[in-house]
Amino acid sequence: MVLIGKKPPMNYVLAVLTLFQNGQDQVILKARGMAISKAVDVSQILKNRFLKDVEVKDIRIGTEQVDNQQTGGKSNVSSIEIVLQRGA
C-alpha cells in the first residue's frame, strides 16, 4: 500500500512503479482528507503515462476517526483506497 501524503504526486508515482517492478501485480493507493485528490491524480498519471496495462480494479471510500491535535478528541476524516491491478 502507498499512503499519499504531502509530497509531490511524482514521488508516489515512482513508489508505485517500483512496487510493480518488484513483482507486485496489485498496489493500493490510500489517502485521507485533502490528499484524496492527489491519490486520484497519481492513479491517472500512472494509467495515462506510465502503465497502460494497469486498471483501476476497485475504489473504496469511507470515514475514519483520527486524533484531533487541537481539541485532543477525535474527528472524522474521509478516506479513499484505489486498487490498481496490473494486467487486469
Added chain:
Amino acid sequence: MVLIGKKPPMNYVLAVLTLFQNGQDQVILKARGMAISKAVDVSQILKNRFLKDVEVKDIRIGTEQVDNQQTGGKSNVSSIEIVLQRGA
C-alpha cells in the same frame, strides 16, 4: 448531477437532500481537481448523518481536458463521479 465547486460541503449536502426529497432515487456527485476530496466528504456526511439508506453504488475516476487560462491551451485534470443510490 451535483457538480462540487468552491462552496462549503453543506451546500452540496443540501442540494443532494433536495433531489432525493423530490423523488430521485439516484444522485451523482461530480468533481474535478482539488474538489474531489470535498465530493468524498459530501458523500460521507450524507451517508453518516442524513441518509442511512443511501449506498455508494459506483465510483468512477478519470481524466478530463480543460481550458488552461494561463497557457491558453488544454490541461489534464482528474475527475470523480460518485453515484449515490437510495434504498440500494
